[in-house]
Amino acid sequence: MIKVMIVDDNDIIRRGLRTIIDAADDLRVVADAGDGRSAIEAARRARPDIALVDIRMPGMDGLTATRRLLELDTPPHVIILTTFNTDEYVDEAIRSGAAGFLLKDSPPEELLRALRAVHEGHAMLDPAVTRQVIDAIADQAPRLSPQEKAQLESLTAREVDVLRLIGRGLSNADIGAELFMTEGTVKGYVSAILTKLAAENRVQAARVAYRAGLDSG
Known part of the structure; x- marks a missing residue:
């Protein structure tokens, strides 16, 4: 059973998300909170596997809450909830x-x-969401550092192919179809890419791909 915590200051949204999640056989909402500070305490008690966190909340906002949640002894994976009127925080x-x-x-x-x-560790996102996230940081993304350039150069040609498609927001299944690989093979490449780039998840890898200009290839 995948344990989920919902963090949003809108009670209607929290209830709606809970209804959807609890209807699934393998998912259960174990806690919810209306602000970041309450979320930290709730996470300590309930130990959720995943926290859905609204990026804008009164008091402790979603960014601060994300950092604090990831500092816990048993940190949950964090998925940010957004309406994309918050580009400056992405x-x-x-x-x-x-x-x-x-x-x-x-x-x-x-x-x-x-x-x-995300529970499986793949950080799989809807391609449209990933695309919007990457577009949102385009104007503020700095150039690659020397260390990042070296990390990028350590990738094999096939890993670069996979990274390019991650940057375009494709799922593992879509990457496999594009490159004529099994989904399992793609997962192996993604894991190697994350390790070489010192990226914590797929979104950070997509960010590197964008900054390196790979996503448009």
Whole structure:
């Protein structure tokens, strides 16, 4: 059973998300909170596997809450909930270690798919969401550092091919279809890429791909 915590200051949104998640056989909401500070205490008690965190909340906002949650002894994966009127915070959220982003009006099946994928460690995001996240940081993304350039150069040609498609927001299944690989093979490449780039998740790898200009290839 995948344990989920919902953090959003809007009670209607929390209740709606809970209804969708609790209807799934393999998912259960174990806690919810209306602000970041309450979320930290709730996470300590309930030990969720995943926290859905609204990026804008009164008091302790979603960015601070994300950092604090990831500092816990048993940190949950964090998925940011956003309406994309918060572009100035997206890059910082990625660097804070958020595993992914979801639009608040995402279809229920996309929400459930993202929760399951993140729990498996894949940080699988809807391609449209990933694309919007990357576009949102385009104007503020700095050039690659010398260390990042060296990390990028350590990738094999095939790993670069996979990274390019990650940067375009493709899922593992879509990458496999594009490169004529099994999904399992793609997962192996993604794991190697994350290790070589010292990226915590797929979104951070996509950010590197964008900054390196790979996503448009």
